[in-house]
Amino acid sequence: MQWWVWLVVALVVIAMLVVAVLAVQARRRRGGVLVDRSRRANRPTGGSA
Amino acid sequence: MRLMRASEIIKRPVVTMRGDDIAQVKDIVYAAHGGAVGGFTLAGRGMFAGPMKLGLSWHAVVALGADAVMISDESALEATSVVFDAAVTGRGGGDVIGSQVLTDSGVDLGLVIDVIIAASETVGGQCDVVGYEIEASEALGTKGTKLLIPLPDTIAASAEHLMVPASARDFVSHDLAGFGAAVTAFRAQLDGAV
Numbered sequence: 001m002q003w004w005v006w007l008v009v010a011l012v013v014i015a016m017l018v019v020a021v022l023a024v025q026a027r028r029r030r031g032g033v034l035v036d037r038s039r040r041a042n043r044p045t046g047g048s049a
Numbered sequence: 050m051r052l053m054r055a056s057e058i059i060k061r062p063v064v065t066m067r068g069d070d071i072a073q074v075k076d077i078v079y080a081a082h083g084g085a086v087g088g089f090t091l092a093g094r095g096m097f098a099g100p101m102k103l104g105l106s107w108h109a110v111v112a113l114g115a116d117a118v119m120i121s122d123e124s125a126l127e128a129t130s131v132v133f134d135a136a137v138t139g140r141g142g143g144d145v146i147g148s149q150v151l152t153d154s155g156v157d158l159g160l161v162i163d164v165i166i167a168a169s170e171t172v173g174g175q176c177d178v179v180g181y182e183i184e185a186s187e188a189l190g191t192k193g194t195k196l197l198i199p200l201p202d203t204i205a206a207s208a209e210h211l212m213v214p215a216s217a218r219d220f221v222s223h224d225l226a227g228f229g230a231a232v233t234a235f236r237a238q239l240d241g242a243v
Contacts, residue, residue: 028099029092031059031074032144033164033178036133037081 050175052225054182055164063091063105064117071123075100076144077166078133084178084200086166088132089118104129107176113168145211150183150198152215158198159183161211165197165228179232181211189218197222199235214239 055077063072072091079086088106092098109125110118120126150158165180180199185191199220200213220235222228 025097025099029075031092032076032146033055034076034078034090034133034143035081035145036078036087036143 050167050229051170052165052167052179052229054225055166058089058113058118058166062094062117063089063120065120065122066111067122069123070094072101072103072105072126074105074118077164078104079164079178083203086168086176086178090129090133091126101126102129103127104132106132108173110176111172113176145181148209148211150181150211150213152213152217154215156188156215157186158188158213158218159186159196162195165225167229167232180228189221195223197225197228197231199228199232201239202236 058077059074061074062070063074064070071094073094074089075092076090077086078088078090086107088104088109090104091101093101103126105118105120105126109120109127111121112119145161145164148161150161152158160183161181162184163182164178165182166176167179168174168176178200180197182195182197185194185196189196198213198217199222200217216238217235220231220238222231
């Protein structure tokens with residue numbers, strides 16, 4: 001194969017790796033709202049809004 | 050009390066009183082019984098920083114501002130495993146986003162797309178989960194629309210199903226502006242019914 005074909009393949013592989021790393025990182029940093037089952041209410045009674 | 054969506058707090062920077070930007074909010078953790086926000090798990094700042102092993106208890110928060118969560122200094126952070134239940138921090142589940150909301154009569158109201166939090170504007174005040182923003186199901190007659198549904202003082206929550214009294218359907222709101230009044234009216238109605 002000609003040299004530029006190898007170049008294109010290498011660039012595609014690098015691009016795929018970068019996208020994969022960014023996707024994994026975005027998943028690691030994604031936030032949420034978690035329920036803590038061990039924690040009890042710390043106010044006596046009554047509304048709060 | 051100031052109402053805000055959980056999605057507005059997530060990724061908000063955590064800043065010390067000296068001005069150091071030391072982390073950002075990753076998860077909001079609240080009590081399954083009562084809805085009191087216990088605190089936050091944190092992620093590092095910067096694109097390649099991952100989750101931190103330190104968490105932030107609500108009682109260590111000096112101010113929950115529009116643009117930053119203020120703390121006194123870095124010593125306010127504690128080991129996440131100390132602050133929260135290991136089952137929560139272990140990411141074995143527990144995220145209520147995407148959970149199904151069911152009434153106590155067994156009607157599916159929709160899926161949670163955000164959580165509404167009421168935070169005291171005074172230092173040391175309360176911070177509670179007071180409602181869910183849901184993508185309405187057919188049962189509410191407006192399938193696919195975003196609605197705010199109030200919660201009682203005593204929440205029953207798991208990762209799979211979030212239970213609300215059937216009467217919550219009568220107090221849904223379309224925006225945050227009138228939602229505080231809806232929560233108050235809903236809880237007053239529940240108190241009257243007891």
